[in-house]
Amino acid sequence: MKPLAQPTPDTREWFALIDEGRLTVPRCRECRAFFLYPRSSCPRCGHRAIELVDAAGTGTLLSFVINHRGPEGFVPPYALAIVELAEGPHLMGTLRAPDLEAVEVGTSVRVAFEQRGDRRVVCFDMERAA
Ligand SMILES: [Zn+2]
Structure with a gap:
């Protein structure tokens, strides 16, 4: 099976919501900054009041690589992407697209x-062209 991240005390709630099918983005209650990875204090102002806000579920492809060989569980070719979420923070995940060779940076993706x-x-799915 493909590997799974092991939650830490700071990330346990965030991963538990993902397991329920909810992507959230941590936000500082003091300065309102969104950030990832989840942590116990705001990376901008240091405040420790953090809330998990449901993500819009959309983003823009910032970068990607197409792997033609992969570790156990991954069927090549597959794409690994860095996405800028609508909230701003970046998140890495597998990109699912009908034609990996047609993928371009700047494309809209959906969580x-x-x-x-x-x-x-x-993971991320390519948005279908309208
Ligand atoms: Zn803050």
């Missing part, structure tokens, strides 16, 4: 989830 055992992992 999706891949089931791995009893857990879920965030």
Whole structure:
């Protein structure tokens, strides 16, 4: 099976919501900054009041690589992407697209989830052209 992240005390709630099919983005209650990865204090102002806000579920492809060989569980070719979420923070995940060779930086993507055992992992789907 593909690997799974091991939650830490600071990321446990965030991963538990992903397992329920909800992507959230941590936001500072003091300065309102969104950030990722989840942590116990704001990377901008240091405040420790953090809330998890449901993500819009959309983003823009910032960078990607197409892997033609992969570790156990991954069927090549597959794309690994860095996405700028609508809220601003960046998140890495697998990119699912009908034609990987047609993928371009700047394309709109939508958050999706891949089931791995009893857990879920965030991935991204290419937005269909209107
Ligand atoms: Zn802050």
